[in-house]
Amino acid sequence: MRVAGAMSGTSLDGVDLAVIETDGRVIVGFGETAYRPYSEAERAVLKAALGRWPGAPGVAEAAEVVEAAHLELITGLDQVELFGFHGQTLAHAPGLQGTHQAGDGGRLADALGAPVVWNFRSSDVELGGQGAPLAPFYHWACARWIGAETPVAFLNLGGVGNLTWVDPKAASPDAPGALLAFDTGPANAPLDDLMAVRGLGVFDRDGVLGLSGQADRDGVMEFLKDGYFLKVPPKSLDRSDFGYLVEVVSGLPDADAMATLVACVAGSVARGMEHFPKPVAQVLVTGGGRKNPAMMQALAAVIEADVLPVEAVGLDGDYLEAQAFAYLAARVLRGMTTSAPGTTGVAAAIGGGRISRPDG
Numbered sequence: 145m146r147v148a149g150a151m152s153g154t155s156l157d158g159v160d161l162a163v164i165e166t167d168g169r170v171i172v173g174f175g176e177t178a179y180r181p182y183s184e185a186e187r188a189v190l191k192a193a194l195g196r197w198p199g200a201p202g203v204a205e206a207a208e209v210v211e212a213a214h215l216e217l218i219t220g221l222d223q224v225e226l227f228g229f230h231g232q233t234l235a236h237a238p239g240l241q242g243t244h245q246a247g248d249g250g251r252l253a254d255a256l257g258a259p260v261v262w263n264f265r266s267s268d269v270e271l272g273g274q275g276a277p278l279a280p281f282y283h284w285a286c287a288r289w290i291g292a293e294t295p296v297a298f299l300n301l302g303g304v305g306n307l308t309w310v311d312p313k314a315a316s317p318d319a320p321g322a323l324l325a326f327d328t329g330p331a332n333a334p335l336d337d338l339m340a341v342r343g344l345g346v347f348d349r350d351g352v353l354g355l356s357g358q359a360d361r362d363g364v365m366e367f368l369k370d371g372y373f374l375k376v377p378p379k380s381l382d383r384s385d386f387g388y389l390v391e392v393v394s395g396l397p398d399a400d401a402m403a404t405l406v407a408c409v410a411g412s413v414a415r416g417m418e419h420f421p422k423p424v425a426q427v428l429v430t431g432g433g434r435k436n437p438a439m440m441q442a443l444a445a446v447i448e449a450d451v452l453p454v455e456a457v458g459l460d461g462d463y464l465e466a467q468a469f470a471y472l473a474a475r476v477l478r479g480m481t482t483s484a485p486g487t488t489g490v491a492a493a494i495g496g497g498r499i500s501r502p503d504g
Contacts, residue, residue, distance in 0.1 A: 145477075146175065148221055149228035149470025150214050154303025154383040155332050155432060156190050156232075157346075158182045159210075161217040162466035163224060168474035169316075171289045177463045180217045182209070193234050195384060197244050206234060210247040215255055227252065228473030229262040236276065236382040242266065243275045250500040261473035263498040268483045273490030274380035280308040280325035280487040281475070282468035284317035290457045297417070297424045297449070300465065301433025303383045305331035305413060308487075309420045318484040318493035324421060325487040326377030329412030330386040331433050334405050337390050347432075348402055354438030357399030359407035363392060367408045373415040378489035403438070410442035417447065428454045430461040472497065 148163045163175030186209045193206035210232045218227060229252055231245030249262025265275035283298040292312040300306050305328040314322030336347050348354055393401035427449050433439045434453040444451045454461040472482050476497035484493040
C-alpha cells in the first residue's frame with residue numbers, strides 16, 4: 145500500500161509528513177515528504193494545553209490547530225490509500241490517567257475522503273503498557289532495509305530521547321527478544337526551553353551556544369542520580385518530566401548552561417545503553433537532535449559505539465517518525481501487532497490504533 149504518516153512531536157515545532165510503500169511488514173519504497181511549521185501563535189496554543197486532558201480548557205483549541213495543520217499537508221497527496229495520524233501528545237501518564245493525543249482522526253477521514261488510523265497509544269496503555277515508544281516496530285523494518293547483520297540501536301532525539309535496540313535477525317518485530325525500547329530522558333525539550341526562557345531564540349542553531357560552553361560536571365552527575373535511569377525498561381516519559389533542568393542551570397551563564405544540558409542528555413543516553421541485551425556497533429541518530437553538533441559530539445564522547453546520523457545508512461532522520469506512523473497504520477489496517485513487551489512493557493504483543501473511514 146501507499147501510506148502517508150504524520151507526526152507532531154513533543155518539540156512543538158511543526159508537522160512532519162512522509163509517504164512509504166509497505167505491506168505492514170517490509171519497506172518497499174519511500175515516497176514524498178513535507179513539513180509544515182507551527183506559527184508562534186499556534187505554538188502558544190499548544191504549549192498552553194500541555195499537561196491537560198480531554199475536556200480541559202485549551203484542549204479543543206489545541207486539537208483544532210493540530211487538525212488544521214495536518215489537513216494543509218495531507219490534502220492533495222496523490223494515490224495515498226491510507227493515512228496514519230498520531231496527533232499531538234498533550235499528556236502522558238501510563239498507569240494513572242492514561243495518554244492523551246489531541247486531534248480527531250474521524251474528522252480528518254471525512255475531510256480527506258480516505259481511511260485514517262489514529263489513537264495509536266491508548267490500547268497499549270489500557271493493557272498495562274507504557275504506550276511509548278511506538279516507532280520500534282518500524283526501526284526493525286529499517287534495520288532489515290539497511291541490511292544490518294548484527295544488533296543496531298536507533299536513537300531518536302525529539303523533545304524526549306528514546307532508544308531502540310534491534311536484533312535484525314529476529315523473524316518479526318513482535319518476536320521475543322527482537323526489540324528493546326524505552327525513553328532515555330530529556331532531549332531537545334530542556335535545550336529549547338532554556339533558549340526561550342533566556343530570550344535567545346527558538347533553538348540553539350548549529351549547537352553554537354552548547355559548543356562554546358563548559359558543562360558543570362557536578363550538576364550532570366547529580367542529574368544522572370535520578371531514579372529513572374535505574375528503572376528497568378520498558379519505560380516512558382512525558383515532555384515535562386525533567387522540566388526542572390532549566391531551573392537547575394539557572395545560575396550558569398548561557399553557554400555553560402546549554403553545555404550542561406547537552407551533557408545531561410548524552411549522559412542519560414549512555415546510561416540507557418547499559419540496559420541493552422548485547423552491545424551494538426552503531427547508534428543511528430534520528431530526530432532534530434542529530435543536527436546539533438554539540439549534541440553529537442557529546443554523545444560520541446560517552447558512547448562506546450559509532451554515533452551516526454541515520455542519513456549515513458540511507459535513511460531520512462527528518463521523517464523517520466512520520467514514516468513510522470505510516471508503517472504502523474498499515475499494520476493496524478491488516479490486523480497486525482504494533483507493540484510488544486520489549487517495546488512498551490505491555491503484557492503481550494498487541495495491535496493498537498483506531499480506524500476511521502469517511503462519514504463514519
